[in-house]
Amino acid sequence: MAKKVIIVGGVAGGASTATRLRRLNEDYEIIMVEKGEHISFANCGLPYYIGGTIVDRERLIVQTIEGMAARYNIDIRNFSEVIKIDREHKAVTVRKLKTNDTYIETYDVLVLSPGATPIKPSIPGIGAVNNLFTLRTIPDTDLIKAFVDTNKPNRAVVIGGGFIGLEMAENLQARGIQVTIVEMANQVMAPLDYEMACIVHDHLLDKKIALVFEDGVKEFRCNGTKLVLNSGRELESDLTILAIGVQPDTKIAKDAGLNLNKRNAIIVSSNMKTSDPDIYALGDAIEVKDYINGEPTMVPLAWPANRQGRLVADNISGRAVKYPGTLGSAVAKVFDLTVASTGNNEKVLKNLKQQYRVLHIHPGSHAAYYPGAFPMTLKLIFDQADGKILGAQAVGFAGVDKRIDVLAAAIKGKLTVFDLPDLEVCYAPPYSSAKDPVNMAGYVATNIIEGLVDTIQWYEVDEVIKKGGVLIDVREPFEAELGVIGGSINIPLGQLRERLLEIPKEKALYIYCQVGLRGYIACRLLTQLGYKCKNVDGGYKTYALVKGINGDQGAKVWHETKDDGVSTAVPDVLGKVTARLNACGLQCPGPIRKVFEEMANLKAGDILEVRATDPGFQKDIAAWCDKTGNVLLKGEFSGEKKEFVVLIQKGTQNISGTATIAGAVIANNKIDGATLVVFSGDLDKAIAAFIIATGAASMGKQVTMFFTFWGLNVLKKKDKPAVKKGTIEKMFDFMLPSHTGKLPLSKMNMGGMGPMMIKHIMKKNNVDNLDTLIKNAAAMGVKVVACAMSMDLMGIKAEELIDGVEIGGVAAYLAASDDSGLNLFI
Ligand code: FAD
Numbered sequence: 001m002a003k004k005v006i007i008v009g010g011v012a013g014g015a016s017t018a019t020r021l022r023r024l025n026e027d028y029e030i031i032m033v034e035k036g037e038h039i040s041f042a043n044c045g046l047p048y049y050i051g052g053t054i055v056d057r058e059r060l061i062v063q064t065i066e067g068m069a070a071r072y073n074i075d076i077r078n079f080s081e082v083i084k085i086d087r088e089h090k091a092v093t094v095r096k097l098k099t100n101d102t103y104i105e106t107y108d109v110l111v112l113s114p115g116a117t118p119i120k121p122s123i124p125g126i127g128a129v130n131n132l133f134t135l136r137t138i139p140d141t142d143l144i145k146a147f148v149d150t151n152k153p154n155r156a157v158v159i160g161g162g163f164i165g166l167e168m169a170e171n172l173q174a175r176g177i178q179v180t181i182v183e184m185a186n187q188v189m190a191p192l193d194y195e196m197a198c199i200v201h202d203h204l205l206d207k208k209i210a211l212v213f214e215d216g217v218k219e220f221r222c223n224g225t226k227l228v229l230n231s232g233r234e235l236e237s238d239l240t241i242l243a244i245g246v247q248p249d250t251k252i253a254k255d256a257g258l259n260l261n262k263r264n265a266i267i268v269s270s271n272m273k274t275s276d277p278d279i280y281a282l283g284d285a286i287e288v289k290d291y292i293n294g295e296p297t298m299v300p301l302a303w304p305a306n307r308q309g310r311l312v313a314d315n316i317s318g319r320a321v322k323y324p325g326t327l328g329s330a331v332a333k334v335f336d337l338t339v340a341s342t343g344n345n346e347k348v349l350k351n352l353k354q355q356y357r358v359l360h361i362h363p364g365s366h367a368a369y370y371p372g373a374f375p376m377t378l379k380l381i382f383d384q385a386d387g388k389i390l391g392a393q394a395v396g397f398a399g400v401d402k403r404i405d406v407l408a409a410a411i412k413g414k415l416t417v418f419d420l421p422d423l424e425v426c427y428a429p430p431y432s433s434a435k436d437p438v439n440m441a442g443y444v445a446t447n448i449i450e451g452l453v454d455t456i457q458w459y460e461v462d463e464v465i466k467k468g469g470v471l472i473d474v475r476e477p478f479e480a481e482l483g484v485i486g487g488s489i490n491i492p493l494g495q496l497r498e499r500l501l502e503i504p505k506e507k508a509l510y511i512y513c514q515v516g517l518r519g520y521i522a523c524r525l526l527t528q529l530g531y532k533c534k535n536v537d538g539g540y541k542t543y544a545l546v547k548g549i550n551g552d553q554g555a556k557v558w559h560e561t562k563d564d565g566v567s568t569a570v571p572d573v574l575g576k577v578t579a580r581l582n583a584c585g586l587q588c589p590g591p592i593r594k595v596f597e598e599m600a601n602l603k604a605g606d607i608l609e610v611r612a613t614d615p616g617f618q619k620d621i622a623a624w625c626d627k628t629g630n631v632l633l634k635g636e637f638s639g640e641k642k643e644f645v646v647l648i649q650k651g652t653q654n655i656s657g658t659a660t661i662a663g664a665v666i667a668n669n670k671i672d673g674a675t676l677v678v679f680s681g682d683l684d685k686a687i688a689a690f691i692i693a694t695g696a697a698s699m700g701k702q703v704t705m706f707f708t709f710w711g712l713n714v715l716k717k718k719d720k721p722a723v724k725k726g727t728i729e730k731m732f733d734f735m736l737p738s739h740t741g742k743l744p745l746s747k748m749n750m751g752g753m754g755p756m757m758i759k760h761i762m763k764k765n766n767v768d769n770l771d772t773l774i775k776n777a778a779a780m781g782v783k784v785v786a787c788a789m790s791m792d793l794m795g796i797k798a799e800e801l802i803d804g805v806e807i808g809g810v811a812a813y814l815a816a817s818d819d820s821g822l823n824l825f826i
Contacts, residue, residue, distance in 0.1 A: 016309025051171025129224030153238030161188030343391030360538025365399030478695030729795025
């Protein structure tokens with residue numbers, strides 16, 4: 001039977017309902033009433049039009065009234081507001097906003113998709129403010145844009161650190177405005193948990209957005225040019241955006257006596273019916289069921305509104321379909337970052353007192369060896385009992401949305417963490433890795449549930465140390481140079497088996513590495529040997545997200561910004577760059593080593609511009625500059641070129657009375673040298689030794705490598721001159737590798753196949769081969785000493801060794817080790 005359907009609201013939900021309804025029912029009378037000028041416009045694109053990314057205003061209008069009316073035969077009435085619902089007579093009163101005339105229109109079915117309005121609290125002084133805006137519609141957008149164009153504000157305050165607030169901050173800054181975000185919570189982006197939001201905070205600060213947390217606006221003064229916060233602090237503002245959330249636009253529903261929740265959202269059944277069987281409601285105006293925990297909630301997002309629009313049309317048309325609840329999948333661009341989430345976060349689950357487990361991983365967006373790979377932080381929350389996926393969050397420069405989309409699909413498909421390793425997603429190096437981050441998350445979760453490893457979270461670490469737990473850092477020493485968790489001891493994973501005596505068996509052990517993988521391997525090894533240990537989930541990287549480098553900088557940083565009001569602008573030094581270095585494609589420690597070499601050629605005050613794609617570079621270079629007394633002027637990510645660009649000024653201050661910073665570095669670190677005894681002649685150990693040596697040298701350490709016994713094989717020349725040798729010496733020559741090209745692997749040598757494979761992988765990953773590493777070490781001033789006594793024993797002559805090797809006794813090593821803070825035996 002043909003029906004007359006009136007739809008209130010003509011944007012996301014309303015327009016979806018109307019068009020699906022027509023596709024199903026050619027004979028229905030469909031009237032869509034919209035109080036604004038535009039229907040079906042791109043609310044989500046509005047901030048980008050203000051910022052200038054979307055240039056053409058017309059592009060915001062997805063569908064015109066004429067276009068939709070012609071295609072779908074829908075009676076569209078804009079500038080018309082439904083002001084009353086008469087349920088008894090099944091009629092609405094409509095006011096024509098241009099003339100103020102009203103009329104009554106009857107319906108068989110009424111659909112309410114009126115959306116939500118920005119919350120505008122009655123803060124003292126708000127009535128007299130003339131520079132305060134909210135953003136919901138195209139006219140709102142026009143007002144803000146015109147204000148910026150005409151008044152050219154210098155400073156803006158965005159109140160609220162949600163999606164719209166952050167998008168506005170970015171777009172106002174794109175217009176050359178200094179922006180401060182004021183947020184009542186201790187973080188931006190409520191769907192993220194705190195440690196994940198810290199990545200966003202860091203990035204916002206990098207982008208010179210000032211952040212004020214745990215504070216709100218108490219009063220507007222001077223017509224809004226002064227904001228007084230609850231803390232008493234005052235902020236100057238030429239333009240203020242209020243983006244503290246939305247409330248359902250449901251006065252007509254309330255007046256009509258429909259069931260609403262405490263926050264005035266319309267309560268609907270699973271087939272989208274209100275408490276009146278002839279009235280449906282959808283979109284931002286309704287309460288929905290949380291898909292994960294089943295509790296009532298409100299999720300003002302475009303996907304639910306569009307999906308519900310179709311389901312409302314289906315139900316009106318006699319196709320009984322149910323809406324299963326909202327997962328809340330969301331994504332936002334925050335400058336160069338992509339931030340995405342789906343399902344429940346820890347905060348929600350904690351409130352519900354629900355049991356859950358958490359994991360963090362930091363995989364690359366695609367294969368590390370293919371240019372442009374960036375790490376992301378992916379957090380997965382799951383049920384230990386049955387592996388149910390409860391939620392996921394990810395933040396990074398690339399590939400983030402894809403992983404959260406896959407996880408959202410997995411949740412809706414009722415897959416568990418046990419299914420994630422089996423998700424056969426597509427792979428090629430520019431797009432992913434053969435083990436996609438989603439697969440990896442599944443492996444880690446499975447390991448936890450199956451009891452292969454137990455973990456602790458970043459927020460538990462400090463407490464377990466206080467309680468006497470032993471924290472072991474299984475990273476390489478040079479990694480520890482760039483930041484550690486206080487109170488940990490460093491035993492690199494490769495040395496763990498040999499140094500077991502140093503590890504107390506009766507104590508609770510907590511293991512960490514950079515991202516969690518080596519920690520897991522160490523835990524497996526130790527657990528099998530009878531130790532009680534847990535891995536620090538997500539490694540040092542996750543801990544440092546909140547606690548900062550060495551656990552003492554993190555959250556403090558943005559509170560400092562809070563005190564400043566606005567952070568200082570980057571000094572304008574681009575025209576003064578003295579030298580440029582392209583380290584793109586090199587992996588850690590390659591870029592740092594190159595910087596070290598290049599800086600040695602510069603004078604104090606010179607400026608070096610470095611471009612790098614290694615994701616760790618931005619943090620490493622900050623630590624390096626800090627350690628070496630150079631000044632990091634600027635460090636930013638170029639979204640367009642997908643590379644980090646940093647400007648470093650060679651330091652000018654004198655340390656220990658030395659004249660230049662190059663001298664200062666050495667003077668400053670004199671008692672902080674590094675010595676490595678290389679006993680092994682295995683290729684892998686030699687590579688590791690030289691990587692550590694160059695890493696340490698690039699940190700300004702005076703490095704001495706002492707080669708003894710089998711380690712001497714690493715130093716043998718390829719084209720050795722003929723030397724006179726006795727029978728036993730000749731036998732040694734015959735049995736031992738004759739140069740670096742012949743060195744075996746310590747494991748998986750497989751008759752020479754292993755070394756070939758490792759060389760191939762190193763080449764693919766842009767890691768220098770051993771000969772190049774040796775040359776680089778020499779160029780960086782690493783002292784290479786061959787043990788005279790071992791040479792005698794093995795019949796190796798000085799002429800057979802590569803150039804630059806010094807021959808010395810154990811005294812040379814001991815003298816160097818006296819000045820060493822780092823002493824390794826390989
Ligand atoms: P709306 O699309 O808001 O439509 C409601 C319409 O009803 C309005 O046009 C209103 O004028 C009209 N109306 C209200 N009352 C009456 C009445 N009594 N009579 C007649 N007409 C009436 N969501 C995302 O998922 N991703 C994003 O990136 C995103 N970005 C956003 C950016 C901005 C700036 C804004 C404002 C929103 C954004 N959203 C985003 C949210 C998304 O736009 C909403 O969730 C979605 O539009 C809700 O659809 P709806 O139909 O419920 O309400």
